Amino acid sequence: MTKSVRIVRFNEFGDANVLQIKHEDLPQPGPGEVLLRVEAIALNRAEIMVREGRYLWNPNFPAKLGFEAAGIIEAIGPDVDPEWLGVICSSIPNFSPMDYGVYGDVAILPVGSLGIYPASLSFEQGAALWAQYLTAWGGLVYVAKIRPADVVLITAASSSTGIAAIDLVKAEGGISIAVTRTAVKRDELFAQGADHVIVSDEEDLVARVEEITSGAGVQIAYDPIGGPMLALMMDVIAKKGIIVSYGMLSSEPTVLPLFEGFLKYATIKTYDIHEVYDDPSLLATAVGYVTERVKNGQFVPRISTTFPLSNIVEAHKAMEASNHIGKIVVVP
Structure with missing residues (x-):
């Protein structure tokens, strides 16, 4: 040794x-x-x-x-x-x-x-x-309770947790909209399995989501950025949808868009992976979920x-x- x-x-x-x-x-x-x-x-x-x-x-x-x-x-x-x-x-x-x-x-x-x-x-x-897939499981399965055909908006989609979210949404039969700042990563995100990609530096995020969803909005928004992004998430969330806020990458203040939330009966859930880590039973369930999907090739x-x-x-x-x-x- x-x-x-x-x-x-x-x-x-x-x-x-x-x-x-x-x-x-x-x-x-x-x-x-x-x-x-x-x-x-x-x-x-x-x-x-x-x-x-x-x-x-x-x-x-x-x-x-x-x-x-x-x-x-x-x-x-x-x-x-x-x-x-x-x-x-x-x-x-x-x-x-x-x-x-x-x-x-x-x-x-x-x-x-x-x-x-x-x-x-x-x-x-x-x-x-573990970190990326357990985080995605906690945010999308445990918190948001994703269902087949749910449309999920994933910001910071090229991050490891964003990639894991794309994989998880596909495994659950949902539809993913990946958001990235530059066009350089567009093709890679499609290759990773994203159903739609929005380049936020070049496209109007709200208008593109409206186009993709025919005006219905997304059932789940999965966001680690916060700041001004939270208001955009509220703009694109569907009625009774949920915004899972799991990070604070933005250095700008995060303003809670209450009025818009009231109109849509929307839920904003702050989520940290320790919500899963601190519950041994929940963690065991999450580890089993991830392990099974690695074995069947859905998670790589x-x-x-x-x-x-x-x-x-x-x-x-x-x-x-x-x-x-x-x-x-x-x-x-």
């Missing part, structure tokens, strides 16, 4: 350049924990917010970072089932960034944050699996670009540039 390992840490909030690779002694898992030998790390946009000090929880310095990794269990804590040793699995990011982080050659994780993914997936795909995590761990700063800059479709993966 390697005695010295690389761990990514940061000592202050800031841009990607605050990330530093440190050489440290091999950590040992404590009670309820395992040591994962990391084979792949999937970057998550929430990690930018953690790094900048804008997340729901702020870590203590020197801080670790990272929610999603896949690898092999190399060591276990004193009260962990030895059957976990040697298991290939990936992290379900239901832990706090104040306590854990997966950027490095190894990662200490709670045993309750492990998910065994189907053997058909690579380490890279396994790392990219899309990998955009791969970086070596030594280029973690460049990987973060690429994530912030938002020119990719799917997941950026880092390999130790």
Whole structure:
């Protein structure tokens, strides 16, 4: 077992350049924990917010970072089932960034944050699996209760969670309208399975939705942006439709369009994936749902670009540039 390992840490909030690779002694898992030998790390946009000090929880310095990794269990804590040793699995990011982080050659994780993914997936795909598809399940199945033939508007559609939402809507027999800012990603979103694509920098979003739905609007709007986008979501939502607001990427104020909501009897639901993570029964249901659809080929995590761990700063800059479709993966 390697005695010295690389761990990514940061000592202050800031841009990607605050990330530093440190050489440290091999950590040992404590009670309820395992040591994962990391084979792949999937970057998550929430990690930018953690790094900048804008997340729901702020870590203590020197801080670790990272929610999603896949690898092999190399060591276990004193009260962990030895059957976990040697298991290939990936992290379900239901832990706090104040306590854990997966950027490095190894990662200490709670045993309750492990998910065994189907053997058909690579380490890279396994790392990219849980966060995006569990988030989409929670927002579209659990919260919005998607039905066959529902029309679903998906903003930030080229993100990993947007891609997962396209896959899920198709699996449930719905109709997806993917929204992207530039035409560069249009063909890729169609290839991913989107039924319609709206390029918001070139097209009138409201007019295009009216055209696609013959004026009826969408039953579900799935949005991680907020800000001015919320008013547009209300403009396109159908009567008795639901807007699932699961992020706050916009830096502009989010104004609640109450008057329009009253006219449409619409629901606006704020949703965070921890609503699923914090309920063991709900999480087990979601994991089973995702696993089944990976096995039948409906869900395949899309990998955009791969970086070596030594280029973690460049990987973060690429994530912030938002020119990719799917997941950026880092390999130790």
